[in-house]
Amino acid sequence: MQLFKALLSQLLACAAVLGIHTLFPLPISVWQAAAMQACLAALCSRGFRQPVWWLPIHLLFIPTVLLGLSWQVPAWLYLLILLLLTLLFWGTVKGDVPLFLSSSAVSDTLIEIVQSEGAQTFVDIGAGLATVVVPLAKARQDMAVVALERAPLPWLLATWRCRNLTNVRVGRSSFWEQDLREFDVVFAFLSPLVMTKIGEKIRREMRAGCLFVSSSFPIPNSEPESVIELNDRRKTKLYCYRIGRF
């Protein structure tokens, strides 16, 4: 659906620029026309209520194609870039959460949280490049850590980064298929779009007294036990939910 909306936004913006140019032949350069198309595509995307991370894609798409044409980039390079982006962002076109990474302040705080919880098991549902999992597993070598990542390239990099950490298991599966019962602390840095469903899943599966920590996105209509505000670049907030009490 998202891919269809993206294509439609691009096509509508192209049609609008061509239409305007036919009706009012302005002396504008191809780059100015591309800039106009990019802005219109971004506007259409917002109109279609695409998630906000589509904006840079719409703004850069046609200008990048033009750049490629003017630099006479070989055709196989487009295919390679497309392949890499697909492996990196895998489910994003279907509306899944894209890859963006937590700061070191997040992993430092999670280390403190698992210590104070006395956690023996931890999972990052959507582990990306294992940015959180690696420092955590190093700091708590007695704790069993699971990293779940569905996109192939991040999963491969996470597996490589965790290759010497015997207390980590990196799984290339969707967290929706993982039973969360076995974990003392569950961490997620996902998207507002999935938080209601995540809330239902953790209520259903996690054991009473365990802790769910969501970076940046709260569970709608649920009261967290605490909210930790970090002093990193994004001013990240960690929403902590005690299972059985929210």
Ligand SMILES: C[S@@+](CC[C@H](N)C(=O)[O-])C[C@H]1O[C@@H](n2cnc3c(N)ncnc32)[C@H](O)[C@@H]1O
């Ligand atoms: C915002 S990134 C967070 C990465 C990492 N947890 C961190 O904090 O740095 C979200 C990650 O979740 C992954 N993801 C999205 N949906 C998923 C799913 N259903 N199962 C497993 N991973 C998923 C994405 O591929 C992406 O790498």
